Amino acid sequence: MEPLRPGPMSVPGMTETTEAVARARAGDADAWGELYRDFAPAIFRFCRRALPTREDAEDATMEIFMKLRDKLSQYDETRSFSAWLYRVAANHCWDILRRRKIRQDKETEDVEDVPLEHPDPSQLDKLIEQKTSEEVRHALQKLGARARMALVLRYYSDMSYDEIADALGVRRAFVGVVLLRARHELRQALEGKSALAAGGTS
């Protein structure tokens, strides 16, 4: 698989980021500006994919960077800054979605127990071939909160299954199941069917 983790818009070197983080920690406002300029576009896109509306994504991006001011002291400099930043963003967006969707999820939680229909390999291949990136983005907006979040964490942020399990609060063994259900929902949405009917019947 090709490397997935998106970098900042104008990718600075690792050293530059580390220096900027160190200066930001020391209270340097210009360093904050640098980090914001470098990473805000990628974080905004992440939020745009994960949250339902553009306004939500804008608000969330600002909140994540505000939060970053308090959390930067917790950052372990031996690890990748962008990976850590995505974790902060993922937790923030998931908190927002969970708060809003808790009622809706309760209403549809029985769908989780419906067995998934095994796809016809050739039909699936054909469906994927026909669809464009734009159509996929449009379909993503129709998915349930958890399905969309799972796909974004995996295919935008390139998070590992462990990281996804941690972010979504599910057992590691179920991450594959969550992703598979999300793909089924996405296919249904791409075919123009209700995302909630994605459980199908066997």
Next chain:
Amino acid sequence: MSEPANPVSPEGPGGTLDHLDEITCLLYAERQLDRARAQAVSAHAQDCAACRTLLKALERESRLLTRAMLEEDEPLPSRLAEFQERARKSHQWISGLIFGLAATGVYALYTNFVEPWQQRLEQAGFGGTSLLSLLVFQGAFWKGWQSVITLLEVLAMLTVAGFGLVIFRRRLRRGSALALVLAGLCAALVLPPPAGATEFRKAQTAEVKQEETIKGDIYLSGERVRVEGTVDGDVYVLGKDIDIDGHVTGDVIGGCQSMRIRGRVDGNLRSAGNTGIISGSVGKNVTWFGDSVTVDSAGKVAGTVSMFGGNLAIDGQVGRDILFFGHEVGVNGAVLGSIWERGDSLIIASTGQVGGRIQFKGEQQANVSPGAKLASPVEFTQRERRSEYSTGHYYVWRIIWTAAFILLGLVLFLLLPKFASESVAAGERVGAPIGLGVLVFFGVPIAAILACITVVGIPLGLLTLGLWFFAINCAELVVGTVVGNWIFGRTTDVWGQIGRMAAGFVIVRIVYTPIAPLHVIGALVGLGIWMWGIGAISLALYKRLQPKVTGSSMGVPVAATS
């Protein structure tokens, strides 16, 4: 990892070869299978065209997803591009506003409210007991109704302490700081009273017999309570009929239907109850919450009588002042100090005498017999409900209190951002919180009072009552934030929420202020706001106490074979 379905099915019982299930294909495509299973899948795929196609389709789907997500389809919104600079500026502005608001609120709270009331209550004989001396020297937070005097100080201190916590929260972990505060509060509430050994007596008729002498405090509880002997300490008493015929060197603190003091109490009498009759003597002050108190002709109170509610008849002697909120005061005996009454009527009979000023605010002029001996004429103020609302003073105070409440809201939002958001979210549902609010508004005080009936439940009951009172004060803030969210849209940013809280609260106040003077409608709207807010807080609390749903309840896909 243990996959939820068979990775590769061997030949089935019928001798036909099963296909790989989709989850196995996905895990294989995502490099999540262990080596042995991956090899088995790979071997199967080499021989099975359908599974090979499925694997290929899944990989293609992964690439399509990645491409779709990573494509830069929209530029960074200008709002975000300018955010960094704006955030810096807005923070300076907000900091200035907060400082100004905080200073105004604290100053207004202290100089215009806490200080004058403290002086007035001290003059009325509540006794200059400070919070510090209560906590440090006496060792118990709650020691009868005299703690009421400290309530305002506590509120002011909590506000200041809240600000301190907010300022230093970067250094302190929020959880541990809150835990410390709560633990301190609980410890203060449950600390035993200091003086000597404490005795408990609970019976149908709980009594201290005539020949008995109790050294230290005593708790008495029963349908009938009699103290005929001597108690060298305080008496905490709870019952239907209470008679104090003996000698109590400390305070008598209690709740009852009727209480008769025929003996001698050297300390204070603090009680809530229906009827109180003092035929004996009380060495210090009397504080009574209830329907009627009579100091009969043989009765003597050396200090001040403070009463909230009902009727007060003084046939005997009161050594100092009378502070009264209620229906009627009748003076047939002697009051050596002043009378300060806010009630319906004041009657001073020909045998009555008052040694100090008489300030009476009521519905009608005081009825003073010509033979009554008064040091100065009655200073009467006609009480007009509407007049309060028509004075500028009332509106100035509304503004000051609005600032103080916004300050409280600010502190709460910064201290408990998550819980504040949850309360507001709960409030947005309107119906459910109001329904629950009705229940909590009336139910909690009843439950707390019931808890107080059992002596060990007193700290718990008082804590519950305190939280209930605090929640009522926060109710309007919650409703204000909900209104703010309706007008300006929701946000998850704490400062955005604080802005909405402040704006919404001001709007609620502006709308409610002209309604408040309308007797029934004003009261109903006020009550509705309280119930809505307190219901939202309760709902958020209830949700917090619910167990969290985890992923373990999720279904497992079943592989279909063809």
